[in-house]
Structures are given as structure tokens and as C-alpha cells.
Amino acid sequence: xxxxWNFHQCVSHCKFxxxxxxxxxxxxxxxxxxxxxxxxxxAFLSETFDRYQVPGETRQxxxxxxxxxxxxxxxxxxTKFLVKDLCSARERCDETHYTNMKPVCMQxxxxxxxxxxxxxxxxxxxxxxxxRSIPEEHYAAIPNTFLQPQLDxxxxxxxxxxxxxxxxMNFYTCSIFxxxxxxxxxxxxxxxxxxxxxxxxxxxxALRHAGEEFRSDGQRNGINDVFDQxxxxxxxxxxNAEFIMANxxxxxxxxxxxxxxxxxxxxAPALRQGDTLLALHIPSGPGYTxxxxxxxxxxxxxxxGKYFPELPITGFWSAxxxxxxxxxxxxxxxxxxIVLVQRQLYxxxxxxxxxxxxxxxxxxxxxxxxRNPGEYATSLQQAAxxxxxRGARFNTLSMIVLKEDIERIGAMPYITEADIxxxxxxxxxxxxxxxx
Numbered sequence: 001x002x003x004x005w006n007f008h009q010c011v012s013h014c015k016f017x018x019x020x021x022x023x024x025x026x027x028x029x030x031x032x033x034x035x036x037x038x039x040x041x042x043a044f045l046s047e048t049f050d051r052y053q054v055p056g057e058t059r060q061x062x063x064x065x066x067x068x069x070x071x072x073x074x075x076x077x078x079t080k081f082l083v084k085d086l087c088s089a090r091e092r093c094d095e096t097h098y099t100n101m102k103p104v105c106m107q108x109x110x111x112x113x114x115x116x117x118x119x120x121x122x123x124x125x126x127x128x129x130x131x132r133s134i135p136e137e138h139y140a141a142i143p144n145t146f147l148q149p150q151l152d153x154x155x156x157x158x159x160x161x162x163x164x165x166x167x168x169m170n171f172y173t174c175s176i177f178x179x180x181x182x183x184x185x186x187x188x189x190x191x192x193x194x195x196x197x198x199x200x201x202x203x204x205x206a207l208r209h210a211g212e213e214f215r216s217d218g219q220r221n222g223i224n225d226v227f228d229q230x231x232x233x234x235x236x237x238x239x240n241a242e243f244i245m246a247n248x249x250x251x252x253x254x255x256x257x258x259x260x261x262x263x264x265x266x267x268a269p270a271l272r273q274g275d276t277l278l279a280l281h282i283p284s285g286p287g288y289t290x291x292x293x294x295x296x297x298x299x300x301x302x303x304x305g306k307y308f309p310e311l312p313i314t315g316f317w318s319a320x321x322x323x324x325x326x327x328x329x330x331x332x333x334x335x336x337x338i339v340l341v342q343r344q345l346y347x348x349x350x351x352x353x354x355x356x357x358x359x360x361x362x363x364x365x366x367x368x369x370x371r372n373p374g375e376y377a378t379s380l381q382q383a384a385x386x387x388x389x390r391g392a393r394f395n396t397l398s399m400i401v402l403k404e405d406i407e408r409i410g411a412m413p414y415i416t417e418a419d420i421x422x423x424x425x426x427x428x429x430x431x432x433x434x435x436x
Contacts, residue, residue: 003032003077010078015104020096023085030081037070039079040120048119052148058155065109065116075105082117087125090175091308093188093276099165114162115150118172122147125174132307139174146171176281179299181292186308187279187317193249193348195271195400196262204270204402204414205262206346207246208255210237214247214349215430218254224353224393228430233257251414252423253325253347253397270402276311277400278304280318288322288337290344294409301403315402321357323347323397325423330383345399346414352396357384392428 007027011019045066049059070076089096100114122143129139146168153159162168170176176185192209213221216231236259238245248260271277278300282288297316304313325347328339355365361381362369369376369385376382384394405413 003027003030005074005077010074010081013074013105014078016101017104018099018101020098022096026085027081030084032077032080037076039070039076039083040066040116041123044123048147048151052151054151055155058151061109061154061160062112062116065112068106068109069113069116072105075103079117079120083120083124086117086121086169087128087173090170090173090185091311093186095188097166098169100162112160114165115154115160118162118165118169119147121169121173125172129174134307138177138303142171142174142176142178177300177303178283179303180296181283181287182296182300183281183283184278184296184300184304184316185281186304186311186313187277189271189275189277189314189317190273191348191350191398192273194269194273195346195402196267197270197402197404198267200266202404204346204405205260205267206249206251206271206348206400207237207244207260207262208235208249210235210246212255214255214257216257217426217428217430218250218256219349219395219430220351223349223351223395226393226430231430249346249348250419250422250426251346251348252419253323253395254349254423254426256422256426271314271400275314277315277317278313280316282318282320282322288341290340290410293341293344294406297401297403297406297409301406313403315400315405317398317400319350319352319396319398321354321360321394321396323399324354324357324394325397326387326392326394326427327380327384329427330387331380343412343415344409345401347397347399350396350398354388354394354396356396357394391431 005013007024010027045063048054054062069079085094085096086098088094089098101117102110102113104110106113126139130136150160150162150168170185176183178184192212193206194209195204195206197204212235213232214235215221215223215226215228216233217228221228221232235247235255236245238259241264243261243263245259245261247258248256250256280297300316301313304311322338323342323345325342328336328342331339333339333343358367359365361367361384368388370389376385388394401409401413
């Protein structure tokens with residue numbers, strides 16, 4: 001069934017204040033269904049209202065918002081297109097940056113649109129999972145994570161705005177799954193390095209691609225606005241039929257200045273740009289241990305292999321302040337779960353600075369323990385603040401775990417004592433070469 005409105009007609013009519021780029025090609029291949037005029041089924045809406053004990057005034061406001069969309073044929077049509085794209089985006093590893101949006105044509109309840117768009121995703125997303133024969137226990141409660149507080153916020157404060165749309169979208173579209181301790185969602189790897197595995201020893205090495213500038217401490221030059229004018233270096237990549245010579249990423253989370261050579265007959269590619277990984281997300285709470293990490297990853301691989309066999313999962317990716325190996329400079333390496341987990345990962349540098357750590361430890365991404373010293377309640381806060389006061393900075397690091405190494409978690413599958421020793425010699429070296 002072809003659409004009676006083309007993409008530009010829809011956009012011109014709806015006048016969204018914030019529409020993602022790249023939608024036109026998707027819209028041109030969109031086949032509208034014959035689901036009628038209902039954007040959200042009455043049965044689901046009534047069940048939701050009853051389950052969360054939504055007050056009458058809030059119910060009426062939501063119903064009126066839905067009716068305003070349904071009474072505008074163009075807006076309803078385009079909204080259904082957006083719902084279909086949102087519901088399958090994550091399993092397609094589609095990086096389209098959806099965020100809050102408001103159609104100007106929706107004059108009475110436009111502020112409700114982002115929430116209603118997400119709410120409209122719940123039923124079709126669950127139907128997609130049922131079609132894969134996924135047991136309901138894996139997804140029935142996923143939307144509740146943010147649906148309950150969203151409805152409470154509307155009831156108590158009249159505020160329908162959606163906080164962190166790209167993140168909560170994962171839950172309304174039932175695209176994220178919790179296994180034991182950690183959340184997982186498909187992710188397409190795109191960072192500029194390649195990992196190799198030795199054909200006999202099974203050792204893993206990551207080689208950074210050419211043309212990137214790093215400080216003498218192996219972090220990206222300019223991260224946190226700190227530059228190393230005298231000691232920086234540019235990564236290299238030299239390759240022929242027999243070998244590759246490039247800068248190794250030390251799994252303690254930095255790029256080594258000296259190049260490393262590997263012979264192709266001995267090493268096979270293990271991770272390349274474009275490969276599919278599972279992005280791991282860390283909910284707050286206890287149980288952040290290597291054992292729980294291993295168990296969660298094991299369950300995730302089994303689940304995706306069974307229910308999403310078309311996704312060739314290579315391993316896992318994540319980014320967090322918790323992976324910053326500088327934390328190991330003052331945490332107990334034998335008893336700190338932060339360090340114990342770090343030691344199981346192939347950590348690598350990114351261009352993300354210490355904003356995440358400042359937020360998690362000090363409550364604000366721009367918090368400055370030097371200029372605004374405070375009463376720090378935990379030893380981690382105190383140690384991190386003291387480290388920063390000396391002029392040092394933290395970084396958000398990313399990590400990789402290849403699926404073949406899951407069972408080795410707990411035995412440091414990537415990091416050696418030599419890697420740790422080199423890290424201790426290299427860390428913050430830019431502070432001694434004129435970095436500022």
C-alpha cells in the first residue's frame with residue numbers, strides 16, 4: 001500500500017522542531033499497514049492507566065493528545081512511520097539520533113508528542129518479540145522501567161517532557177535486555193582499530209589505525225582540553241603481504257608510542273569496523289563483579305544466538321568512567337571490584353573526557369574539586385578529588401570483550417603484568433613533557 005503523501009509533504013505539514021537526518025530514504029521504502037486510525041489501542045491504554053493508577057485528569061490529557069494526532073491524517077500517518085522505524089532501529093544497529101520532537105501542527109498537546117510516540121512503540125515492539133517466540137518474561141517488564149516515573153511526573157507536576165529520549169527509547173521499544181547484572185543491546189563497532197588473535201596462543205592484540213594524534217601518556221591529544229605539544233605522536237599503519245606494523249593499544253587503556261609488528265600467517269582478524277557487538281550498560285546497585293560480568297555475558301550470547309540468529313555477535317563493547325585505569329592508582333587492586341572488573345577487559349582510549357566521572361562522583365559534569373572543594377563522603381571521592389587537584393585528569397574509556405574469551409573472565413584474558421608495568425610508567429607522562 002503506497003502512501004498518499006510523500007516525505008516532503010509530511011514534513012511540511014507536521015513542521016517538526018527536531019527531526020533526525022536520514023529519514024527520507026526510509027520513508028520512501030515504508031509500506032503503511034492497514035491498522036486503522038488507532039495509534040495506541042484502547043485495550044493497552046486502559047490497562048496502562050489501571051496498572052499505574054493514573055489520575056483522571058492525566059488520563060484525559062493523554063487521551064486528548066492521542067486524539068489530536070489521530071484526527072490529523074498526515075500527522076498520524078507520519079507518526080506510524082516513526083513508530084515502525086523506532087521499533088526496529090536497535091536490532092538494525094541503526095544510529096539515527098532520535099530525540100525529543102514536537103510537531104508545530106499539534107497545537108493543543110504538542111508537548112505530549114515525544115511521550116506518546118514512545119508509548120505507541122510498546123505494543124508493536126512486544127508483538128515483534130512474540131513473533132520471534134521470545135518468552136514474555138524477557139520483555140514484559142522492560143517498558144515499566146521508565147513508564148512508571150514518566151506517568152508519575154505527569155500526574156504530580158503536569159510535566160510530559162521525556163528526559164534522555166535516546167536512552168529511554170531502548171525501553172519503550174523493548175530493545176534492551178537485562179541478563180543477571182547488566183543490560184545489553186546490539187551495537188555496530190566503528191572505532192578506528194582492528195583486533196587480531198594469535199592462531200596458536202590465542203593471544204589478542206588491538207592495533208590502532210593510522211593518522212590519530214596521541215599524547216605521551218597514550219590518550220588522545222586534546223582530551224579534556226589538555227594538549228601535549230612536545231611529546232605527542234601520530235599513529236602509524238604499515239602493511240604488506242606478510243606483516244602489519246602499527247601502534248598497539250595496551251589493554252590498560254592507552255596507545256603505545258612504539259609500533260608493534262605482527263605476521264599475518266600467525267594472526268587472524270578478530271574484530272573489524274562494522275562488526276556487530278552487544279553494547280553493555282551498567283545499572284546501579286551491588287554485584288559489580290567479574291563473576292556476574294561473566295555470567296551476564298554468557299546469558300546474553302546464548303539469548304541472542306537463539307532469538308536473533310541473523311546478528312553475528314562478535315563480542316561486547318561498553319564505555320564508562322568505571323573503566324578508567326587511573327582509578328587503579330589509588331584503589332586496592334586485589335579487593336576493589338572496579339579494578340577487578342577493569343582487569344578482565346580490553347580497555348582503550350576515547351575522546352570522551354572526565355565529565356561522566358565528575359557527574360557520577362561529584363554530581364555535576366562540570367564539578368571542579370580544585371575550585372570547589374567539598375565534603376566528600378567516600379574514600380573514592382576523596383582520592384579522585386586529590387588526584388585532580390594535583391593537575392591530573394580522568395578519561396572515559398571504552399572496552400571490548402570477545403565472545404571467545406567470556407569463560408576466561410576472572411583470569412585476566414587480555415592484560416598482563418607487563419601491560420600494568422608499562423601503564424604505571426606511562427600514565428600522566430604528558431604532565432612532564434609540557435602538557436597543558
